[in-house]
Amino acid sequence: MLMGRILFAVWVLLLPLAASATSEVYPFDTAADQERFRTLISELRCPKCQNQNIADSNAPIAKDMRDEVYRMLRQGATNQQVTDALVGRFGEFVLYKPGFDERTALLWATPLIAVLGGVLVVIGIVIRGRRRDPSESSLSDAERRRAEQLLEDRDDGA
Amino acid sequence: MMRRVLLFIPVVLAVALGIVLFAGIGKDPTHLESALIGKPVPVFELADLQDPDTIHRDDIFVGEVSLLNVWGTWCPACRDEHDDLVWLARDEGVRIVGLNYKDNRDLALEWLDSLGNPYALSLYDPQGRLGFDLGVYGAPETYVIDAEGVVRFRHVGVVTPQVWQQTLQPLVERYGKGG
Amino acid sequence: MYPELGQFSLILALLLAILLATVPLVGAISGRDHLQAFARPLASGLFVFVAIAFGLLTQAFVTDDFSVAYVANNSNSLLPWYYKFSAVWGGHEGSLLLWILMLAGWTLAVAVFSRRLPSVMIAQVLAVMGMVTVGFLLFILITSNPFERLLPNVPADGADLNPLLQDFGLIVHPPMLYMGYVGFSVAFAFAIAALINGRLDAAWARWSRPWTTVAWSFLTVGIALGSWWAYYELGWGGWWFWDPVENASLLPWLAGTALVHSLAVTEKRGVFKSWTVLLAIVTFALSLLGTFLVRSGVLTSVHAFASDPTRGAFLLGLLAITIVSSLTLYAFRAPVVHTRTRYGSLSREIFLLLNNVLLVAATLLVLVGTLYPLVLDYLGAGRLSIGEPFYNLTFSPLAIAVGLMLGAGIFSRWKRTDGGWLGRRLLWPAAFSLVLSCAGLLVYGGFTPWAFAGLLAAAWVTVTTLLDLWDKSGSRHGRWHGLKRQSRSYYGMVLGHLGVAMTMAGATVVSNYGVERDVRMSPGDSAEIGNLQVTFSELGQRQGANFVAQYGRFDISRDGRLIATLYPEKRQYHVQRNVMTEAGIDAGLTRDIFVALGERVGDDAWAVRIQYKPLIRWLWLGALFMAGGGALAIADRRYRIKVRSEQPATGDSRSRGQDEGVAEAL
Known part of the structure; x- marks a missing residue:
């Protein structure tokens, strides 16, 4: 009975505080750190889930990982230290952006190779087209007449 | 003629891709190899499950090849493998260290009392600190740890007699001799 | 029975x-x-x-x-x-x-x-x-x-x-998506038929073009619906996660977009035939690959079907037969002789070819990104993940380049465009787009290189497209007459390109200026997000048809004025017992407010995710514009009137293609 009353008093005391102070689930002192935390947890993969980052996943392991990232950031760890620590435990699998090394070189180079290769082919086509037909003529009279006729045909049908 | 050869590039690429895809069929894409293979067991200090006053450190793995089994009473698959673990410890003489992971001591003791205790030694890890350092992502998990305390293999999922014979036993024997 | x-x-x-x-x-x-x-x-x-x-x-x-x-x-x-x-x-x-x-x-x-x-x-x-x-x-x-x-x-x-599927999204998304996937089989069939009888000509391109456009439009809508569905149903407010299954639908879309444009060149000018026919085969092959990836269980995804190795093997066999035989046919039968081509380095042909280069590079990027983990695993080189941060770095520049190329290419002419003229033509749109994108940066507050580049590309596409429409619709009989004179396929193109700009603007703004907070709230608490105040006013329970839900009532207000009330839920379904998150969303043309209940963190405290998502609707609206553009394009008269040159088309395709090229050039 007494216990209940004390609890009630404590509850009433806390009430206005609770109503005003909405805290982040993972509070930081600076907005920059908050942002860093958000970015980090969105770029780490939950090892247990199908394919989710640890920010979005409700799995217990994702929560453990968020807690660990939070703990390390609060202790002043750099992003590199945080990812290294998690890779050390769960493997490179947890990084959504794999680092650049000899295994992933081809992956990172793909867009560059594809665009450069494609542009080279197009340049080749242009150069070949020029060589073949150096004096590109404008439309001949016959062509112009035929084109006009085509355009007229279209208008007739409208 | 040269140009005609170029037109075969797409079909060659498609075949190569097909081979890789074929190799991927039937593999479990959720299976992950432990990041700790070849590395020593993480440093830890954990109380004994049965005796809260006894503190165990990572040196418990030195001297003998062990299996480290991660389990909890909340994990239905752990129940499935329990009888086989008891059989392994009793009949095959394997040293199994238990890691009671994110669990309640009373529930865990009750479980071992009623189902039998296969563990030479039981670590109690209610917060999951060692589990996290080991990279445990789903119980049950079973690690093969050699006589120097180095992690050699991780099996995720239930240990069955088949898993033992085909996967774990050869490893235990290999590192048992080597160490 | x-x-x-x-x-x-x-x-x-x-x-x-x-x-x-x-x-x-x-x-x-x-x-x-x-x-x-x-x-x-x-x-x-x-x-x-x-x-x-x-x-x-x-x-x-x-x-x-x-x-x-x-x-x-x-x-x-x-x-x-x-x-x-x-x-x-x-x-x-x-x-x-x-x-x-x-x-x-x-x-x-x-x-x-x-x-x-x-x-x-x-x-x-x-x-x-x-x-x-x-x-x-x-x-x-x-x-x-x-x-x-x-x-x-x-x-x-x-x-x-599955409770995730008990949603309006399941009713509309798969049928649309499959209409797209399967629709590319028509372009594929036309390509194979043309290869078999060796008649890869402008007539072939004209026949398969409307079919390809329709399939592409369906796929566009299907993908947009999928993105929208994931956004409101999966509970984390993401609209694209670069998940393998999402990529599987993007692959045929990217290749199909390239195909739609390359078919235009082949139809109008009778060139790039080998390339176009290859794209037709590859697009359908990528549709099949997507089907395989979703159903074989070789990749982990949030959206995949339950996997079964037998089905995977059978499906792969099917794929192998279809793709290998068609590509082999292609290798033997595709023409290697170059038609006598006449086009300058700034011609519309070249611009469309460069557009194809970028789109195919994007296709390759997504394909490699999706399958690279599988290949490494096969080679025993470990497991790795490729996700959003990777594509943000690699895909975004390609998308921006596509936008910039598109704007420049709009003014180009078939065969030849005068470089100086084009440069002068683009000067004012460039300046205007620069001003527009800077205005956008000011409105949303804050410069980041990505936001600037994305907004610039979106503004550039819009300005050039509209300017081109303005130019073309000039007529001595007045503007209205000029506008009426434009063909439906031209309007289709305008609409489609405006859709691209909208999607780009939406994606850029929501990814760069979206605000997200994970806060701990009990009933009675308030949280600020931007200039909005979110109050958790009540926690209640309600009974659904086949679930019970705990819901929170959240009042959203600005300057003390209530603007929306949201009811995010945690549902527990009776049969499968799993808990689903239903977000509360206040949708708007300029912004969404998104509130989702996370896990319970105290006796009556919940982790609540509050998000402010500016312009997110533009993503999907843009896709609808693109699909609408496709629909308009195929309503063009030239696909309905009897093709005059039907008989000569098979024998003398090249000259016919050039007739049209001439007509377009004028």
Whole structure:
């Protein structure tokens, strides 16, 4: 009975505080750190889930990982230290952006190779087209007449 | 003629891709190899499950090849493998260290009392600190740890007699001799 | 009884498909008209029997026939009636049947709408589609029979449809997506037919172009619906996660976009034929690859079907036969002789080719990114993940480059564009876009290189597209007359390109200026997000048809004025017992407010995710514009009037292509 009353008093005391102070689930002192935390947890993969980052996943392991990232950031760890620590435990699998090394070189180079290769082919086509037909003529009279006729045909049908 | 050869590039690429895809069929894409293979067991200090006053450190793995089994009473698959673990410890003489992971001591003791205790030694890890350092992502998990305390293999999922014979036993024997 | 009839009609459909794949082809090769004439009736019969099977499966769902294993696994007597209809395609077997129904539907559509085509061509095209259908009917009958019975132990009730799928999204998303995937089979069939008889000409391009555009439009809508569905249903407020299954739908879309543009060049100018035909094959191959990735279990994804190695192997075999044989045919039959080409370095042909280069590079990037982990695993080089941060770095520049190229290319002419003229032409749009994008940066507050580049590309596409419309619609009879004179396909292009700009603007703004907070709240608490105040005013419970939900009432206000009340929920479904998050969303043209209940963190405290998402609707609106553009383009008169040059087209395609090129150039 007494216990209940004390609890009630404590509850009433806390009430206005609770109503005003909405805290982040993972509070930081600076907005920059908050942002860093958000970015980090969105770029780490939950090892247990199908394919989710640890920010979005409700799995217990994702929560453990968020807690660990939070703990390390609060202790002043750099992003590199945080990812290294998690890779050390769960493997490179947890990084959504794999680092650049000899295994992933081809992956990172793909867009560059594809665009450069494609542009080279197009340049080749242009150069070949020029060589073949150096004096590109404008439309001949016959062509112009035929084109006009085509355009007229279209208008007739409208 | 040269140009005609170029037109075969797409079909060659498609075949190569097909081979890789074929190799991927039937593999479990959720299976992950432990990041700790070849590395020593993480440093830890954990109380004994049965005796809260006894503190165990990572040196418990030195001297003998062990299996480290991660389990909890909340994990239905752990129940499935329990009888086989008891059989392994009793009949095959394997040293199994238990890691009671994110669990309640009373529930865990009750479980071992009623189902039998296969563990030479039981670590109690209610917060999951060692589990996290080991990279445990789903119980049950079973690690093969050699006589120097180095992690050699991780099996995720239930240990069955088949898993033992085909996967774990050869490893235990290999590192048992080597160490 | 009925389920057996369903299976029986699938078997009949298989027989008809086999006939369709062979008889007209024999007719086409031997030149026997009466055999070719079988193609159309066979296509109709095929559709009828697949439709009967589909109808009978639907009937089993509606009548709760749990003796059918597929129904028992994917439905429940408590399931609301409208979800019983969509539950038909809620699992692997039924969605495969939907796939086949669509395939049969497209085949029928080709048979009905291509009466003007030479009968040899029709026979070949329908035969190719018949072959694809044979493959998929075999697949469903051998490995994934949706009519399999659970006899004699009929379960009392079903295991229920996955709660994630009990949503409007399931009703509309898969049919649209499959219409797109399967629709590319028509372009594929036309390409194969053209390769077989060696008539890769402008007529071929003209015939397959509207089909490709329709399929592309469906796929665009399907992908947009999927993104929208994931956004509101999966509970984390993301609209694209670069998940393998999402990538699987993006791959044929990117290749299909390249194909739509390259078909334009081939139709108008009769060039790049080998390239266009390769794209037609590759686009359909990527559709098939997507189907394989979703159903084989080789990759982990949030959206994948339950996997089964037998099905994976069968499907891969099917893919291998289809793709390897068609690419081999391509390698032997594609023309290598260059048509005598006449185009300058700044011609519209070259701009469209560069657009193709960028789109194909993007396709390759997504393909490599999706399959790289698989390849490394195969080589024993470890497991790694490739996700959003990777694509943000690599895909975004390509998308921006596509936008910049598009704007510049709009003013280019076929054959040749004067460089100085083009430069002067682009000067003012460039300046104006720069001003627009800077204005955008000011409105949303804050410069980041990505936001600037994305907004610039979006503004550039909009300004150049509208300026081009302004130029073209100039007429001495007044602006209205000039606007009316433009063809529908031109308006289709304008609409499509404006859609691209909208999607780009939406993606850029929401990813750079979206605000997200994870806060701990109890009833009575308030949180600020931007200039909005979010108050958790009440926690309650409600009873759904087949679930109980805990909901929070959140009042959103600005400057003390209430602007919305949201009710995010945590639902527990009775049968499958899993907890689903239903977000509360206040949707708007300029912004969404998104509130989702996370886990419980205290006695009555919850982790609440509050998000402010500016311009997110533009993403999907832009996709609707693109699809609308496709629909307008195929409504163009030139696809409906009888093709005048039908007979000479096969013999003298090049000159015809050039006639049109001339017409366009003027």
